[in-house]
Amino acid sequence: MIEVIPLKAFTDNYIWALVSKKSVYVVDPGDPNPVISFLEENDLNLKGILITHHHFDHTGGIKTLVDKFNIPVFGPSGSKIEGISNELKENDSIRIFEQTFKIFEVPGHTLDHIAYYSEDSQKLLFCGDTLFSGGCGRLFEGTPLQMYESLAKLKNLSPDTLVYCTHEYTESNLNFAVVVNNKNEFLKNYHSEVQSKRKNDEITLPSSIGKELKINPFLRLNDENIISNASNFSSSILTKEVDTLKAVREWKDNF
Numbered sequence: 001m002i003e004v005i006p007l008k009a010f011t012d013n014y015i016w017a018l019v020s021k022k023s024v025y026v027v028d029p030g031d032p033n034p035v036i037s038f039l040e041e042n043d044l045n046l047k048g049i050l051i052t053h054h055h056f057d058h059t060g061g062i063k064t065l066v067d068k069f070n071i072p073v074f075g076p077s078g079s080k081i082e083g084i085s086n087e088l089k090e091n092d093s094i095r096i097f098e099q100t101f102k103i104f105e106v107p108g109h110t111l112d113h114i115a116y117y118s119e120d121s122q123k124l125l126f127c128g129d130t131l132f133s134g135g136c137g138r139l140f141e142g143t144p145l146q147m148y149e150s151l152a153k154l155k156n157l158s159p160d161t162l163v164y165c166t167h168e169y170t171e172s173n174l175n176f177a178v179v180v181n182n183k184n185e186f187l188k189n190y191h192s193e194v195q196s197k198r199k200n201d202e203i204t205l206p207s208s209i210g211k212e213l214k215i216n217p218f219l220r221l222n223d224e225n226i227i228s229n230a231s232n233f234s235s236s237i238l239t240k241e242v243d244t245l246k247a248v249r250e251w252k253d254n255f
């Protein structure tokens with residue numbers, strides 16, 4: 001059994017710690033200090049690092065942690081990230097404790113972005129800045145089509161897969177989602193739930209694929225209400241899902 005624990009970093013990042021007995025792997029340690037404090041406070045041993053993409057708020061802790069603990073660093077192949085010891089590409093798999101994690105290449109937010117997925121006894125997805133609860137990453141490097149195809153890989157996973165994204169963006173994503181999908185009653189109720197949680201500074205993650213299919217406009221591109229609102233926004237008749245994604249992404253970027 002892997003216990004997954006959030007370590008807060010910067011203003012709204014989560015470094016996910018995968019813990020089994022006294023051993024730990026961390027995902028996207030942008031800052032080494034929350035990791036080191038967590039290890040010391042709980043008397044745990046760091047066994048490795050998983051990286052999803054090259055942005056500094058996901059990679060900034062690699063050097064300090066490797067220098068201190070001499071551990072392997074898994075990450076995307078062909079990336080400019082310094083310190084990756086085990087390069088991963090689509091369909092590769094790695095063993096973390098007793099679970100196998102499959103690698104998906106999910107370009108869009110960045111071109112090097114990968115996600116880690118396990119469907120063994122626990123169904124877990126570490127998706128970095130590709131899929132957020134109620135949203136998706138900004139298209140800094142990739143095209144709408146690349147993001148569409150990346151999200152398509154994730155939305156087809158088992159609905160009970162737990163989704164561990166790297167940022168606490170849920171409330172701001174849902175503030176937008178309730179406008180673009182204003183006829184979605186389930187979403188409205190969930191938005192209120194998230195607002196109360198955030199008032200108390202509670203975490204809104206992990207989400208699940210099943211929940212995201214109900215609330216996330218970027219996974220609901222065949223919803224007539226979203227197509228109609230996005231068509232109005234872009235002053236065009238949107239007939240393809242990828243064009244709806246492009247319009248919704250541009251709308252969110254300026255929301």
Ligand SMILES: [Fe+2]
Binds near residue numbers: 053055109129
């Ligand atoms: Fe990022």
